[in-house]
Each structure stands twice: as structure tokens, then as C-alpha cells.
Amino acid sequence: MKPDIEVIPVETDVLVIGGGLAGCMAGIKASEYGVKATIAEKANTLSSGCAGTGVDHSWAYIPPIHEKMGWTIDDLIEDHAQLIARGFINKELLRLVASENYSRMLDLEKFGIKIRYEDSKIPGKFRIVYQFHSLPSSFNFDGRDLKVKLTLEAKKRGVNIVNRVMMVALLITDGQISGALGIGTNNGHLYSFRAKTVVMSTGRANRLTPNVTGIWGNHRIPVNETGDGRAMAFRAGIPIINMEFLSSGYYSIGNYELNLGSPRNTVQPAAAVTGPNGEIIVPRTRFYDWENLGKEKVDARISRQKMLSGNRNPRPSYEQLKQQGEGPFYLDLTGGTEEEIKYIEWSIGNEGKGSLFLDYLKNQEGFDFRKDKLEWLPNSREMAGTASSGLVVNYDLETEVKGLFGAGDDVGGVPWAGAPGAFVMGWRAGEKAAKEARQQKVFLPVDAEQIESLKKLCSGILQSKEGQHWREVELAVQNAVDYYAGDVRAGNTLRRGIERLNDIKKNALFKAENPHELMRCLEVQSIIDNAEMVLNASLERQESRWAPFGFIRADFPQQDDAKWLTFLALKRKEGKFEFSRIPIRQ
């Protein structure tokens, strides 16, 4: 192995870290302001991020139909804030996402995505189904090739895309962003980006606990999303919120983990969950009666009250039912009409791994939704609710560091922002970052010491004769998180968990044979930082917050809104954790 690491300097006005949905939208929008924009991506923007192999839906306020229903933008916001987030949400950012996502859908159409259908009875020829809210708000589209289309659009606009570079460090000069550093995942070079502004959009923090099937890569969320963004922000002393909300495992289409979620998600409108004798556990939904759109006005306030009163006595979880001797549970579409099943197959085929999954079901299993059922089994644990944990940003997506913006799942405070959050926040962060970069005449000097120190770290890992393979360290961390930050947590065990994690850190000595393995070592470093945040934040939050996160402290079993209806921010300052609480405005 070469002892020295080659440094590749890159200058760009706007640097976007992470080229998923949010990152691509940021790069595309930034290009409209006459600045040089660069996207640094760990894999390849053609296939990376949660929508890498497709996304078929995106919730939105859709004026041409929702106005006819008598449903206002405030109704959508209240539905999301109350039904989904139980008040635990940044309403300002929620309003941004809710009110702008329809415009982003129309932008997708300009980039070549099919969003209108001849057979549709809906104004605009759209396809819209129920999902989260009291009225249908899930905008379906042919999103299987969305990342390909966004990549082509970005390239057409002159955005510089640098694939196969894992970003690991932010450069900050006198409280202002000055660039960032990354490592080439197949050439091992050190990429030193000087930038006037930076958009952070690396996505979620995955691989924090062992995988439920024992197949390492079998996760619902992309396996290479290791929370690199929040880890590098944390290392730079920037506050991160909601890291305690590592969810307990839930049930979904088992074994082969898919982005299909529950029957209220991509398997609309005909899926039910049924028991061994066909008894209904979760009833199916139906298409909205589009032929009578506008004839009946909905009072969202009353429908919300009805839904919330039902939820106060929640149905037991599948795991609880199983412990009572119930089950097995099945995803059951057999009651669907041919039209409904065809719709669902189209929808699944455009979402996540759905395209491959349908092919596998048909050609390797001989499965048919019309007669066969899929067993509902436990999924791996993950950070709860997309965009609920992450950076603290304002309405302009600015962080506390001047010139550093957040977007998509790297932003905290908007539970279940998902794809809409990525589209809207990416777009706005791209605009704001470009406008700010345009005002700045010169590049700030970057810290040469930080470059040297990263060089030393990486060449050390590459040259190390002794030490551990990254998987050994990863498993040790995952086991610690799984046990000490399990479904029910308590002060003493969390404190012990932090001690154990510190021991693992002390004993872990990475070694890598090549740049690919070096990338995996750096990912495990991100996992360690994220695990540290999960354990420490879990210890600090002295209450239980059941819905929507399933956060349970055995020593503080009550939800304490008076003290804890707040985001908990943590940051590292001189090696120590500092906590602060950010009030949530209702």
C-alpha cells in the first residue's frame, strides 16, 4: 500500500454532501443562480439514497383536488402534526414541506417523470391514494428511474457530480463553513473541497443494531447510509436533535426487507393484515370516490378527533399479540379487485426494492397476490420516522454554522418528512446556499492541520498490520446499542452502555487492505458516533414518549409534556456532551 495519500483539491461555490433525493434537488436548484455546484456522493447518484431504486409516492397538499374537498393546507399540517407526530414536530418546517411539495411534483414532471395517467378520474389526471392523513394525500408517480432522471437533469445544468467519495469532515473557519474533506472509496485519494457554502444531505443513520435476519445487507434503509452527515457535524461540535429515538423493531413484509411499510403505505388501496384464519387484524382501505369529488365537504377537525380518540386506546402491536398467543399475521391482498391489485403492483414496482421484489416473487417463488399471502414478520430496528433526528435548521435550512445548510433526512424535527422533505428541503437549501455563495467574493482559508490529520488517520488504517476488520468493531457496537438502548431503557443500564461503548472505542483498532475497506472502517466510525449520541440522548430524556416514537424508560414510565415536549439537542464540546432543549411550538 502506498504510504502517502494523494490530495485532490476541488473548488466549488456550493458543495452538496450526499446525492440522494435532497442532494440532487439542491444541486439542480443551485445551478439556477450562476454558481458552480458540486455533489459529492459516496456511491453513485444514479442509484443512491432511500429512493435509489425508486420512490412511488410523496404526500402533498394538492390544491386542484384538496380545495374541492374543502380541506385546507392548515388541515394537512394539523393532520400530520397530530395524527403522525402527536405534536412532536417543528411546525414551521412542516408548513414549508406541506405547502411546497406539490410544486416539486410539477418540477419532477419537467425532469421527465410521468405523473399523469389517461385512465385517471382525478383532476390533473393524477393518481392519489390515502396514506398518512385523513384524506388522500399520497401522490403516486412512475418514480422507479427518478434518480437517473435527476442525475441527468443535474448534469444537463452543469452540476459537477463526484461519485465514490465518502465525506468525513467539515472544515469550519472562524465559525463559518469553508469546505469539507472526503476519501475516494476506490482510489483512496483525499478530496479537499473548498466551498463557500455546504448543503448536508447524507440521509439516515442505519446499521446501529444487528440485522434481524442475520444477512448483513438486508435492511429497509440503504445499508451504506451510516449517518455520516450527523456524525461529521457532531465531530465538529454542531448540535443534533432527537437521537434517542431509535425505534423498536416493527412488523412488515418479513425477511426480505422492503420499503413497503404497512398497508397504509405503498400497498394501497386493497391490502389488509389478516390472521391464520383470515380474520382481520388491520382492515383494508379503498380508493377515494373520485366520481363524487367535491359533493361532500369534509370537516377535518372532526375526522381528526375521531381518529385520535381511536388511537388513544391503540391496538396492541404485533409483538404484543404474538406474546398473547396470536398470529401468524399476513399481508393479504386477496380481497382486492383486479384493478386494485394491478394498481398496487404498479405502485410497488416503482418503490424502493419493489421492482426486484416483484420479479423475485413471480419468477423465484411463483407468488400471486390474487391468491397467496405474505407473512408479516419483524423488521430490523432503525432511527424512527425519517427526518425526526438530525441537524437543527431554521426556515431557510440554515444551521448555526454560517454557510452550512441541512436538507432531507439529515434535518431533524419533521417526523415522517420522507420524500416530500427531501424534495422541498433540498430545493430550498440549494437556493439559499447558492444565493449566499454568490454574495461571498472569496474562499476562506482552510485548516491544513485537519487535512494532515485525516491523511494520517487513513494511512494509519491502511498500513496497520494489526487490528480488527471493520465488521468486528461494527458488531461490537451494534450488540451494545441493541442491549443497552433496547425496547425498554433505564438510567443504570444506559450508563453502563456508555461505559461499554467507551471500552469498545478504546479497544478498536481498524485495519484495511484497500480503499474499499477503508470506507467501511470510516462508516463504522460514523456508526460509533451515532451510537454514542443514541445512548447519551436516551439517558438524558427522563420520560417515556410512546407515540410516535416508542421511546420507553422503565424508570420514567410517564410521558411528561410539561418538561419534555421539547427537542433534545446534544453536542460535543471539549470531549464532553452538552445538552440543550429546544421548545416545540404548538
Added chain:
Amino acid sequence: MFQPLVFNEKTCTGCNNCVDVCLMEILEANPKKGKPPLVKYPDECAYDGACWMRCPQREKWAIKIVPPLPMRVSILRGEKP
């Protein structure tokens, strides 16, 4: 340990589109031009299917993704509708 991907030597043209898009960087171009890529890190496969989606010879089964046994779905078979 696992063999997540099987390439069909007869239909794969060695275009290496799959190598380019692989999320997990598990594939390597074959040093022999026109031959299927090498699966260098089989147990880092994410089973997302990006390689398969971008394969121009997909219809001819140039790439087959085979989920390992613990990942195969559990099916309750029904009667013909």
C-alpha cells in the same frame, strides 16, 4: 458465505453498468474484456437490485439476484382465484 448474484456468461456483455451503479461497491470489472464482473464482496450485497435494474440484458437474465435462504419470504399459498 452467500452468492447473492449470478451472472449468465452467455448473455452478459461485460458492459459494467452494474459495476458503476452498485450501491455497496461489491463488484469489480472483469480483467477479461466482455466477461461478467467479479463479485468481490458478496456478503456486502444490499439486495436493492440497482445492478439488475440498470442491466441492458436484464430480459435475458444476464444478472440474477438470489436472496439467501434466511431472506426468502414466508408465503401462505392459497387456492387458485
